[in-house]
Amino acid sequence: MKFIFLAAAYLLGSVPTGYILYRIKEKRDIRGLGSTNIGATNVLRVAGWKLALPVALSDILKGAIPVYLALRLFPEPWVAYSAGFLAVLGHCFPVYIRFKGGKGVATTVGAYAILAPLPLLCAMAVWVIVVVLTRFVSLGSLSAFFSLPFIILFFNEQIGLVLMGAAIFVLLAHRHRANIGRLLRGTEKKLGDKDT
Numbered sequence: 001m002k003f004i005f006l007a008a009a010y011l012l013g014s015v016p017t018g019y020i021l022y023r024i025k026e027k028r029d030i031r032g033l034g035s036t037n038i039g040a041t042n043v044l045r046v047a048g049w050k051l052a053l054p055v056a057l058s059d060i061l062k063g064a065i066p067v068y069l070a071l072r073l074f075p076e077p078w079v080a081y082s083a084g085f086l087a088v089l090g091h092c093f094p095v096y097i098r099f100k101g102g103k104g105v106a107t108t109v110g111a112y113a114i115l116a117p118l119p120l121l122c123a124m125a126v127w128v129i130v131v132v133l134t135r136f137v138s139l140g141s142l143s144a145f146f147s148l149p150f151i152i153l154f155f156n157e158q159i160g161l162v163l164m165g166a167a168i169f170v171l172l173a174h175r176h177r178a179n180i181g182r183l184l185r186g187t188e189k190k191l192g193d194k195d196t
Contacts, residue, residue: 002074002076005066005069005070005079006079006083006086008066009066009070009083009084009087010086010095012062012065013062013087013090013091013094013107014091014094014095015058015090016094017038017054017055017062018042018043018059018102019038021043021051021054021055022038022043022046022051025047025051026047030046034046037102037103038100038101039055039059039091039103039105040052040053040055041105045189059091059110060106060110060113062087062091063087063088063107063110063111063113064110064113064114065110066083066084066087066111067080067083067087067111070082071114077158077160077161078160080115081163083111084114084115085164085168085171087111088108088168088171088172089104090107091104091107092171092175102175103138103172103175104168104171104175108145108168109124112148112165115161115164116152119151119152119154120148123145123147123148126140126147127140127143127144130143130144131191134190135190136183136188136190137191138180138183138188139179141172141176142172142173142176142180145168145169149162149163149166149169
């Protein structure tokens with residue numbers, strides 16, 4: 001039962017909301033536009049906030065729902081941690097569109113909103129500070145989720161939650177490797193820059 005549930009968490013995380021909504025609205029594949037990403041940041045740049053907002057909310061729910069259900073259905077914390085990680089993995093590598101997905105940030109936020117809301121708020125404060133100072137969303141995301149396992153340790157949360165945070169940061173850093181390269185070259189787009 002647990003492994004069926006975890007497979008379902010991955011499949012829910014794999015639902016490519018940004019791809020679906022942009023395809024419905026514009027009749028085009030967003031993976032050929034902007035950063036080629038299906039997440040809310042690229043949708044914001046390409047289509048504006050009216051489409052980006054529902055994408056962001058649905059991506060957050062993809063992380064929150066399996067974690068919430070795991071905590072209600074199973075006594076072992078590792079099931080909830082695994083469900084959160086697999087939902088993020090599904091968003092990054094969705095089976096439905098040949099494993100070309102998003103960066104995983106919003107889905108990670110959803111998972112941690114249920115698992116560790118106070119450490120998440122602290123990490124989001126890091127995100128806000130970095131983005132306000134630099135206007136680089138990618139740098140803010142990487143900084144926030146690099147700091148999250150240390151923040152969780154500070155709050156004396158379970159070690160499994162720390163390990164989940166570290167694993168998700170490695171996954172997010174892998175998905176942001178092109179952004180990291182552009183940041184190092186000084187060619188990364190800033191918040192508010194638009195693509196057509």
